[in-house]
Every structure is written in structure tokens, then in C-alpha cells.
Amino acid sequence: MGKDYYKILNVDKNADEEQLKKAYKKLALKWHPDRHQTEKEEAEKKFKEINEAFEVLSDKNKRQIYDMYGEEGLKAGPPPPTEEGAGFAGGFPGGFGNFSSGAFPGGTFPGGTTFTFSSSGRGFNPTDPNTIFSQFFSNLGGGDDDFMNAFPGGFPRRSKGGRPPSDDFGDFFSRSRGQESGGALEVKHSLPLSLEDIYKGTTKKLKVTRKLIDSATNKVVPTDKILEINVRPGLKAGTKFRFPKSGDELPNGDTQDIVVILEEKPHPIYTRDGDNLRITLTLSLLEALTGFKKTIQTLDDRKLAISNSLVIKPGQEQRFPNEGMPTKNPNKKGDLVVKYDVKFPTRLSEDQKKALKDCLQDV
Template sequence: MGVDYYEILKVKRDATDDDLRKAYKRLAMRWHPDKNPDIKTVAEAKFKQISEAFEVLSDGQKRAIYDQFGEEGLKEVSSDSGFSGGEQRFNQRNAEDIFSEVFNRMHLNPRMKSASFNSRPRNGRSSTHSVFSGSNSLNGSPRNEGSSLGLRRAPPIENKLPCTLEEFYNGAIRKMKISRNVVGPGGKIITVDEVLTINIKPGWKKGTRVTFPEKGNEQVGLIAADLIFIIDEKPHEVFKRDGNDLVTTQKVTLTEALTGCILSIPMLNSKALTIPCTEIIFPEYEKIIPNEGMPIAKEPGKSGNLRIKFEVMFPIELSTEQRATIKKVLNGGGSP
């Protein structure tokens, strides 16, 4: 059948028009792009999908075709039926028109059947009123904080989510179980458990914000708060992160610093990186290994650098003979 419009609206296949309208209002209020500026691209796609589902199922003719032939059947309907086929059959303007029509009816005089949020004043310029904007309601009176539905939004709830460098390096999926109050039948407050999924992308950094719209506690007459997780970084035993670079400090003996050594560094992907050091390691020397740092989230396939700093371990004491030998070698083979 392709797209399941019933599943999108979370209704049964025998849903009534009233069921469809209630489901659409609830989901449209939640996913309208104006309400989700932090995830606007995702919200726009979801909002279009919800509006398309409602547009089809609330129309008896289209719903009958969809129930019998599915989404492909709708594509075959001629433009004379009011529903054009092809991939361009639905767009953001359609979604906004549906939204305006459904919610506009809630503020009009009962004797009026319908109206549009789009009005054309005498000067010829059109204006659009959104239930999420700071403009006045249709009757011209000042709006309360929140939407023209008269609802206020609870302030967002923020929580830190500590993550390891391994999770930032490889990516990870975190499951967060939450308990929240929701408004049940008859306005009764009930507690439900939910599991939220956070997909940590390789290259994410401390301070990244993940928003779950309206996942806070619900209250009658109040829009539930957004639940926001702020990504934090746990300390690591081997590495520190500096932007997209990984920095580590390796201990070497004085002999290794002067004559060379081979390092074996355990990396964040559980593999060991073998690095030969043939150069002389002097104070504040730093060895750079390109592309072995953190993945760069905005540039897939690219990584920062691995920067190796050194701590040279000097001997506590030397014998007279050892001192003489070292002096002879450092003086180019002359007499000690």
C-alpha cells in the first residue's frame, strides 16, 4: 500500500471524521515547523506527512480510493478529481492551507462555516496569521502567551546526557526511559513510561542539544514542555578532545627519546595504532598523525588529527661510569 495514512495519524481504519480531525489537531500542533525551530527540517517533513494523511482520509472519495487501491491508486486519479498524481501532488502550501482551515474554525462565529487565515486588506497586500506567531487573534484582541488557541507552553526541561569519547567517535544509540504525566480520559492525570531513542552521531560534541517536542509533563490547558538533552563529555583515561583533534600524552624513557621507539596506542575503535618514532624527542615536542582524530560530523569521511605529546622519564641516578659514557657520546666521541 505504500504510505500508511492511518498509521501516520495514529487512528484505526474505521476512524470517523471526528476521530480524524482530533488526531490531526493533536499532531499538527505538535509538529508545526514554527513550534520546532531547532529541528525545523524534520518538523516540516512530518507536518507535510500529517497534513497529507488528513487531506486524503477526510475526503470520502479519496479515502475510498486509498482504501481499495492504496497510495498508487491515488496517483492514478485525474486532476479533475481535485487530486493530481505524481510526486508533486502535495507541498508545504497545501499543509498550511489545511492547518489554517482546521484551526481557523475554532475561533469563528458558529454561524460562519469557514474562513482562511490568509486575508487581503484593501491595500492589496495579503497577510498571514499563524497560531504560533505573536500576532493578534482573528477577533483583533491581543493574544496571550502561546498560541491563538489560548494555550501557554511550559518552559523546556533540560537534562545533561554524559557520553564517552568512544560514543562520540563510533556513534551510538542511547535508550532513555522516562516517566511523565499525561492527561487521560476525562482530564485525569496518569503516569506513563516511555523510552526515547537518541542516535548519537560520530563527531558530535559537548553541548549538542537533542529536543523531544512536548515530552514533558502534561497539564490541562497547558502545552507540555519540550524535553531537551544536552550532550556532555565524560573524561577519558587516554585522550583529551581539542576540537576535532585527539590529544594523548605518552611516557618514554630518556633512551627512547634519544634513540627512537615504537608506540602502541589503544584507539577509540578498540584497535591499537602502531607508531614508529625515529626522531629525537625534545621538550614540548608534539608528533601529529593526520586523520586519526575525531570524525568531523559536518564532513563525513574526514577526521581531525591525533596529536601525541611526550613525557620523558629521566633516570633518578647515574653511576660515574655512565656519566662518563654519556658525556663522551654527547661530546662527539672525545675524552670524557
């Protein structure tokens, strides 16, 4: 049984172009393999299905053929033409009907649907999913917020030899054509940053030495290049910044992409938990029982007063909203979670024990 492209995109069979784009955008960003390092094989399979479904349903000709004959009919394509009136011997159960000799490429299906197959005479062959992904977001102008939050460094994985769109690729892609993903390999660099830099946002410059090939002498020429990396406040460790064709020039004519990966340096006080910040405060037994007032320094150099007049138990946590890491919403931050570690005395004098018994015996 063939694939249900409508189910894959989670759209109705009457979905229009805008509904298809919205569904594709959501699913393609969710299942891009670069965002699923621990389940990459499953993500690649889903990503491929999502792009294939979108390619078919966003093309009115392919969609109509798919609606009539399903995935098998769309991909099988017409067998060699027979004599007029003989129909098709295979490819589609029951045949399509009668076609004149030489009707394909450019034949007409029942109901008047004209469909042009590839020059090989075969049926639909899905385009490389990375090409579709890049073309879609190129068409949005490169400033889409959802894309930038998912891939702050620009377009992720580059297509490696994927089939480019043919002239009959479809209504949507005839408009979105213009930026092809490259086929070069990539070289990775790490960018270790302090939690303060990630909190505030920063711009860093990375000097790399790239090897270019002199076309006149065919010799390798080392050349320095400065990469400017704009780190938005609140980005997470593992965020990739891609610099297309900024690496070494390869003998086959390709040029490597440089991928800079954000790393978070350990902080002496704070640890990051998603969009939240966590900190441990040590209290004396007296402070835990009678209350306290303390001041801590935030990552943006403010003094934050923390107090509590209630009894604190060891391991108890207190949450301070909007004092965590910045998020993509400029008006909202994560929370600061303070965990209390109560320090007990190592010894008590007899007088201290008696005093504690006197004041605590009724508690």
C-alpha cells in the same frame, strides 16, 4: 535613521528570492541564541534583526514599501484616513499623497503598490523570530545538512506566544506555513557518553516518566515513555536532542518538550580538542634520544603504530592526520596530536655519567 535590512542580511538591493534564502540560512544558523550561551544577549539582538530583515525583503509588498519609505515608513503605517485630497497628517514625512477616505486597510501607495495593513490599522509589526526560523527550516523538509549539524536534535527554541503569520504575511511564508513552533516549557536531561561511543556513534534509549492529565477525572496520571536518541559519530558535548511535547502535560494545556543534552565522560587516555584527539606518551631518556616504536589502541579498537627515529624534546608534539574525531564529512577526520613527556632518570652512577660524557661531549 532606520535599519538597513539589506546590510543586515549582507545582500545587494537587487537580491532575488534564492539569494535572500541563502543569506538568511547562513546568518540565522550562525546567530541563533542557543549557539551563543556566553553572549546570548548580543546573539538574540542579531537573530531578531536577521529575521525581521528577511521577513520584509522576502515579501514583495513589504519590500517595495521599505524601499520607498524605509523602516520608519513601513512600521508607522497609515494614520486615520482624512477627507479626499487632504493627504496624511503624520506618520510619513511629507505625506504619501492623496487617498480616499476608508482606503485602509487595503489602500494603494504611490506607484500603484497595494499593501494591506493589519486589522488594527497599524503598520508592519515583526513576527516572532523563532516562528520565522522554524517555518523556514520546516519548508526545507527537516533534512537540511547545515541545520542538522547545527541542531542535531531538531528545532531549537520554541516560540512563546509569538504572533502567527497573518493572511497577508507574504509570498514566502504563504508557502512555508505548516509547522508552528510550540509554546511549551522544556525539561532537560543529560546523556553522559564515553568518548568511544561518541567516536563510533550510537543509539541510546532513555526511559522518562511523564505526567499526563486525565481529561475525564482531571487527575495526573504518571506514564512511562521511551526516547530513542541517535548520536551521530563525532557530535560534540553540549549537543541537544529535542523531543517536542514528550514531557509533562501542564494545566494550561501545553506539554513540555524534553531536551537531552550530550555529555562527554572523561577518558583515561584521550582528550578531545574540537575535532582533534590529544594523547600524552611518556618516553624514557634513551627512547627520546635514540628513537622508539610504540603501539596505541584507537577509539575504534585499531592498533596504531607510532615511531620516531629523531631526537625528541620534552613537550614536543607530533601530528597524525585523519586519526582524530569523525566530522560531518564522512571522508575526513580530525588529527591525533601526540605530546611527548620525556622521563629523566633520578640518579646516575659515576660510570654512567662518564659514558654519557664520552658519547655526548661533541653533540
